[in-house]
Amino acid sequence: MNPAAADSSAILQAVRWNSDGLVPAIAQDARTGQVLMLAWMNAEALIATLRDGLGTYWSRSRQGLWRKGESSGHYQRLVELRLDCDGDTILLRVIQEGPACHTGEQTCFFLGNPGAGGWQHQAPPAGSILQSLQATIQARRGADPGQSYVAQLLHSGQDRILKKVGEEAAEFLIACKNREAAPIVAEAADLVFHLMIALEEQGLHIDLVLGELARREGLSGLAEKAARQAAPAA
Numbered sequence: 001m002n003p004a005a006a007d008s009s010a011i012l013q014a015v016r017w018n019s020d021g022l023v024p025a026i027a028q029d030a031r032t033g034q035v036l037m038l039a040w041m042n043a044e045a046l047i048a049t050l051r052d053g054l055g056t057y058w059s060r061s062r063q064g065l066w067r068k069g070e071s072s073g074h075y076q077r078l079v080e081l082r083l084d085c086d087g088d089t090i091l092l093r094v095i096q097e098g099p100a101c102h103t104g105e106q107t108c109f110f111l112g113n114p115g116a117g118g119w120q121h122q123a124p125p126a127g128s129i130l131q132s133l134q135a136t137i138q139a140r141r142g143a144d145p146g147q148s149y150v151a152q153l154l155h156s157g158q159d160r161i162l163k164k165v166g167e168e169a170a171e172f173l174i175a176c177k178n179r180e181a182a183p184i185v186a187e188a189a190d191l192v193f194h195l196m197i198a199l200e201e202q203g204l205h206i207d208l209v210l211g212e213l214a215r216r217e218g219l220s221g222l223a224e225k226a227a228r229q230a231a232p233a234a
Helices: 008-013 043-052 129-140 149-156 158-178 181-201 206-216 221-230
Strands: 023-029 035-041 056-059 064-067 076-083 090-096 111-115 118-121
Touching (some): 008 043, 035 043, 035 056, 043 056, 043 064, 043 076, 129 181
Antiparallel strands (some): 023 035, 056 064
């Protein structure tokens, strides 16, 4: 996204700025859909975000621009910018580096379950079933292998884990050849599950895979593949 290649005046005119020349801006994790924070933008912040590809906002308390992550290193790398139907709210789909909240929480929306005792601290809901599943797999790493299939695989070592990935991939291919929806879906789920165990064995998180997919979003698949093939070997 580069405003130099577009008419920035048309971009700005489409926004319904409030009396202070501001518009609310919601940051959402492009990988998981999780709402991260709400801040404010003025025209300068919007153009800076588009120009640099980093979430940039207007601080009402400091009366100045601030780029998310400038002091913490927890930048928001822009994937996509959207304007709502009324033109009075902006949505930033971002790749969040580190926690979004200045408190160190993953999201600013970590208070919930209001009642007689007021708002309660809540663990943020998983942004997707994949995040939830990854957390479960991580938790099972230290479980009794006699009681947990995940622990059993992780304790058995890389070769067995990779063998299972290969077996599940083959079963998925067979299901696809048979063209029966239910077995295809079931085998796809088994394959994803075992891929995630393989990632865990490598000390990698599914978020890295989702982030790579988000990075490729909007790119020509053929162009992206050609760029990878042309890249020099490390």
